[in-house]
Amino acid sequence: MNLFRLMKAALVALMVIGSTLPALAVQPDEVLADPALEERARELSKGLRCLVCQNESIDESNAALARELRLVVRERLVEGDSDAEVIDFLVERYGEFVLLKPRTDGWNILLWATGPVLFLIALGVGAVYIRSRSNAAAPAEAGLSEAERARLKEILKQE
DSSP states (O other): OOHHHHHHHHHHHHHHHHHSOOOOOOOOOOOOHHHHHHHHHHHHHTBOTTTTTSSSSSTTSSSHHHHHHHHHHHHHHTTOOOOHHHHHHHHHHHHGGGGGGOOOOOTHHHHHHHHHHHHHHHHHHHHHHHHHHHTHHHHGGOOOOOOHHHHHHHHHHHH
């Protein structure tokens, strides 16, 4: 019985430790000989989306397309491309969806600005609505004659 509990605890510990380690899918045959280029490739790979998995970077994905993208990144770096040129090449080839963090220029600025602009419009509409409700809630006695006011006071005193 104690052995079973010990094995169960060890299994849980291994699962916890395994889930905290990064799941890097870079194969040994992909690694570049130059450590500086390899570090650049790894940094670029962390910002590129796996087009198969879609919520993982190509650095973490085991998909065949992710492997091909990692190889393309490394090829471009070996050819002498800058980081920006590698990213531009992949965006031109696969579209901006390949970027895990979309750019905030060009037409994308419209998408980035839409949320805050709509929030400000909603605040304005809400303020106008509340202001109009407070004006409508003015005392009902404002349009009454003296006789009507006196009658209203009598009715309220009876209740």
